[in-house]
Amino acid sequence: MDKIALFICLGISFAPIIGLAAGSDDKQAQWQEKQAHWQEQKTERAFSSLRKTLVTLEVYRKQAIPQVPLRGEVRTVAPRGLKLIASRLHILQNTDLPQPQKQEIEQFRLRYEALKTFFQEKQDETPSPAHHHIRFLHSELYMLEQPDYTSSKFLLDRRLSIIQSLGYRAARIREQDPDYQLTPLLERMEPLAKEYVIAKQRLLEIQPGYRELGRAMTYLHSAESLIGSQAPPRHELLNTNVKKAATYAAAAKKLAPDYFNPTRMEKRLAWVLKYTKQDNGSGTAAQNAPADTGAKSASPNT
Missing domain, CATH: 1.20.58 (Methane Monooxygenase Hydroxylase; Chain G, domain 1)
Known part of the structure; x- marks a missing residue:
């Protein structure tokens, strides 16, 4: 009995300790x-x-x-x-x-x-000498390729202006870094270039025939200015300008892409050619000049 009582007492004594251990x-x-x-x-x-x-x-x-x-x-x-x-x-x-x-x-x-x-x-990496133009060409090309780029009249003019900028930048890249691989960019630009050429009847600076077209327009404008100043049909400088305008216009059309169709320029050129074939400078032809000729613009490729 004493042993049993002792075990009971010990159990009671250690119970709090066991509880603490369990809690821990x-x-x-x-x-x-x-x-x-x-x-x-x-x-x-x-x-x-x-x-x-x-x-x-x-x-x-x-x-x-x-x-x-x-x-x-x-x-x-x-x-x-x-x-x-x-x-x-x-x-x-x-x-x-x-x-x-x-x-x-x-x-x-x-x-x-x-x-x-x-x-x-x-x-x-060594940067290209034309890296500034390369960066902008990529940026502008990416923007124009987006499907949500609207074609309202105002933004269409802006779009064509950006396409013209692409041609300028591509020309500067070729000029400043002839070894730069432009071909992939030019291939991406081609649909945009076609859109621009058809709408404006001009060429982008990077396209074949651009320089020839610019010279043709310069001589054509000079001829129109002389006619506007009442130069006679047989005027030597007038005839020289008309011949050079016709020569460069033909060269531009030969070099340019097939979709280049400069009907406005051809109409102006036909008019000055007709004027130089007159017997005298009566001024009648000058009065009947096409609406978009002459003193409107002296800039090439316009």
């Missing part, structure tokens, strides 16, 4: 659960940050133009992004993760290495 185990389990949850959230944030940063830098890489320096936010965001990716990868590679996540981390690493190499090579 519960708290430990809760703490571990919280730690696991916190680690899970931290890992998910790291994965999310990696995905977002990788996509951002890959967009920058896609938008980069060969032989054109990076600028603006790309120059600052790209180095910071690469450092962030390296930091996140280091943390995740030293974290105990399931196999699927480890495989995803390896894919992240490969994408990071490719981006790191690209931006390093881009930094070391």
Whole structure:
């Protein structure tokens, strides 16, 4: 009986201690659960940050133009992004993760290495002497290629003006950097060039026949100005200008694309040719001049 009483007393005495131990185990389990949850959230944030940063830098890489320096936010965001990716990868590679996540981390690493190499090579790249025009040509061409670019009258004039700018920039690139690979850009420009030539009856500066057309228009305008000043049909300078205008106009049409059809210029040229064939300078022909001739413009290729 005494032994039984002793065991009962001991049990009663240790009960609070056992209870405390059980409570401590519960708290430990809760703490571990919280730690696991916190680690899970931290890992998910790291994965999310990696995905977002990788996509951002890959967009920058896609938008980069060969032989054109990076600028603006790309120059600052790209180095910071690469450092962030390296930091996140280091943390995740030293974290105990399931196999699927480890495989995803390896894919992240490969994408990071490719981006790191690209931006390093881009930094070391020698810019084209015409990089300013190359950048603007790409930008303007991309804008014109968008399907939602409206064709209202006001914006159509603006569109044709931008297409003319494409021809100017392409000509400057060829002039400043003859070795630059323009062919892919010219192929993209071709539908736009056709649109411009048909609408304006002019040529873009990059197109064959542009210089000849410019000279033809210069001589034609000079001839029209002389007629407007009452020069006689047999005037030597008038006839010289008319002949040169006709010669250069024919050369331009021969060199230009098939869709070039300068009916307005041909009408003006036909009128001055007719004037020079008169027997005297009565002024009748000058009074019947086409509405778009003469003193309207002295600029070539108009």
